[in-house]
Amino acid sequence: MRKLLAFSGVDPERLLLKWVSSAEGPRFAQVVTEFTEKIRILGPSPLADSRTAKQPTAGMASEAS
Amino acid sequence: MIEQVREHVRKLLTDGQISAFLGLRNQDGNIAPHIFEKPEDLDEGFTLGDVEGRPPARYPLAKLLMTIVSADPDKKFGILVRGCDERALYELVRWNQLPGAAYRFVKVGFACPQELADEHECRKPFPDECVAGEKAQPVMNASVKEIDAKALPERLEYWSRVFDRCVKCYGCRDICPVCFCNVCTLEENALIRTGDLPPENPIFHLTRAAHMAGRCIDCNLCTEVCPAEIPLRTLYKKVAEIVQEDFGYVTGEPGDAKSPLNFLGPDPGHTSAHD
Structure with a gap:
């Protein structure tokens, strides 16, 4: 999945898969905290702008021109 | 090439090795999948998909076979295959979508011309066994x-x-x-x-x-x-x-290896009404 993300231009560091047992509460908290911190450093996703700023017809209009 | 394929299919139908043949038919210039049931049907519009001046018409025949085989459980079918159709058949068998595959269908293969292989960047433009056609060179992924x-x-x-x-x-x-x-x-x-x-x-x-x-x-x-x-x-x-x-898995290859993403499922050959 990370390799596919990289191929489509999304930083693979933005995806994390970890197995945490339901009995490992503290570990879960630690994993999430660390990853949240990492994402904060990476900054907003380039996809976030495109999704919020773009009008539904933007893609079509640019295609026609 | 088409004559060799047609006569091969005719023999299969005449000898009773298959009950019907899933191929392509040209009707008034339009090519669509067709089930040929009698040897004489082959004289009317039987085609490999080629139309002059256009790339050959292709259809996912393997997928259609899936439906046909389950609708008619007593019959054995012939199917027209290019390299890609054959890969699809191997994969569908692996995913248990063609129950009793080995004795339910007979492949009638032919090799694609080099131009088509180039156009589709085809890694294997011919099935394992060809009734007709020259094997073209595989085209690498660019x-x-x-x-x-x-x-x-x-x-x-x-x-x-x-x-x-x-x-x-x-x-x-x-x-x-x-x-x-x-x-x-x-x-x-x-x-x-x-x-x-x-x-x-x-x-x-x-x-x-x-x-x-x-x-x-x-x-x-x-x-x-x-x-x-x-x-x-x-x-x-x-x-x-x-x-x-x-x-280390490559799709569309013959053999019993399971796909890495369905290794938990039942073995090939298993069928379930709830799949």
Whole structure:
């Protein structure tokens, strides 16, 4: 999945898969905290702008021109 | 070439080795899949898909066979196969979609010409056994390397641009010879917002790409039918490359090996009403 993300231009560091047992509460908290911190450093996703700023017809209009 | 194939099929039908043959028929210039039941039917419109001046018409015959075989459990069918159709058959058998495969169908293979292999960047433009045609040279994968050569932001820019052309016709899924699920993630609102146009990108296309892992047999039908000319196949080729790197699995090969993504399921040959 990370390799596919990289191929489509999304930083693979933005995806994390970890197995945490339901009995490992503290570990879960630690994993999430660390990853949240990492994402904060990476900054907003380039996809976030495109999704919020773009009008539904933007893609079509640019295609026609 | 067509005469060799036609006579081969005629013999199979006459000898009673098959009850019917799933091939292509040209009716008034339109080519569509057809079930030939009698030897004399072969004299009317039997075609390999070629029409002068146009690329040959292709259909996911393997997928159609799936439906036909389950609807008519007592019959044995012949099926017209190119290299890609055969890969699809191998994969469908592996995913238990063609129960009793070995004694339910007979492949009638022919090799594609080099031009077609080049056009579709085909890795194996001929089935294992050919009744007719010269085996063309396989064509190596170049489209993935083009993307790999780009920097991360350029890749995103490229894919965002092509994905945004999507009109969400589901053509890629519907034509796909190995897309057989009864329930499709692409239509689940909880996972991908429905009703958006273009669809939620890149989620929509990456979801389909992820589902092609260990399945896509590289036939290029999706890219051929896409009205928005999205190079879907390039994406799925990359997925295939990843599956090969990480699991050592190549789709569409004969043998009993299970696909790495359905290794938990029942063994090939098993059928379930709830699949």
